[in-house]
Amino acid sequence: MTTSITRAIVTGHTRGVGAALAEQLLSRDIAVLGLSRSRNIALAQRFPQTLEEIEVDLADPSRVAQWLTGDALSRFVEGAHSVLLFNNAGTVQPVGPIETQDAGAIASAVGLNVATPLMLASAVAKVSVAASDRRIAHISSGAARNAYPGWSIYCATKAALDHHARAVVLDANRALRICSVAPGVIDTDMQAEIRGTGKEQFPLRERFEELKRNGQLSTPAACAAQLIDFVLSDAFGETPVADIRDLTQRS
Known part of the structure; x- marks a missing residue:
């Protein structure tokens, strides 16, 4: 793929895997449109010509939909032969048994983890019709394929991304590729949040504490690469x- 005519959209580009994705794409001379509630000041200073940023609450589908009515996305991808979308932003909250979950937190999680990625995927397919190569990567999770106590919302929303990719493939759009990719267990703020959760909310907390102690967490930079x-x-x-760990083992 020729990077000089490639454009990438990355959600949640201000920290963790999202920040690593944006940094490495920019380092490969791929222009990035970062979507997040805030800006990545460090990256903006390093890549002032190739990083564009939009401040939008990705957990609020109505605001994302309103932004999509403008022309910022179409202007960003104009002239590109290849367009990449990394639907990276997500939340593990609310954590806990179903009877403890807050309605507002559920709505926010579904907005961030499902509605926004699906809207952006559709938007990229529409605005980049001139691009001969469009690639959509949903950042999924092993929780999409395995149920965990206390994670009913996270499991359900990540599973939605997997099934969305399966259904889109059936549309047989030759100019569009899509895959919902589980990236493995990564040392991010989300992992720290998981380890800080009470056992009554997440009974498997000790498993994630052990992964941290044993140095079994991947770094955001390695995962992004x-x-x-x-x-x-x-x-x-x-x-x-797909699961990135399986792909690594095969190579």
Whole structure:
């Protein structure tokens, strides 16, 4: 893929895997449109010509929909032969048994984890019709494929991304590839949040504490490199659902 005519959209580009994705894409001379509630000041200073940022609450689908009525996205991808979308932003909250979950927190999680990624995927497919190569990467989770106590909302919303990718593949759009990718367990703020959760809310907390103690967490930088390499590869889109750890083992 020729990077000089490639554009990438990254959600949640201000921290964790999202920040690593944006940094590494920019380092590969791929212009990035970052969508988040705040800006990444450090990246903006390093890449003032190739990083564009939009401040929007991705957990509020109505605000995302309103932004999509403008022309910022179409202007960003104009002239690109390849357009990449990394639906990275997400939340593990609310954590806990179903009877403890707050209605507002559920709505926010569904907005951030499901509604916004699906809206952006549709928007990219529409505005980049001139691009001969469009690639959509949903950042999923092992929780999409395995149920965990206390994570009913997180499991359900990530599973929605997996099934969305499976259904989009059936549309047989030759100019669009999509895959919902589980990135493995990464040392991010979300992991710290998980380890800080009470056992009554998340009985498997000790498992994640052990992963941290044993140095079994991947770094955001390593994960981002694997994700980008996969998305840019010919193999991307061959299957609608993948796990980055399986891909690494095969290589």
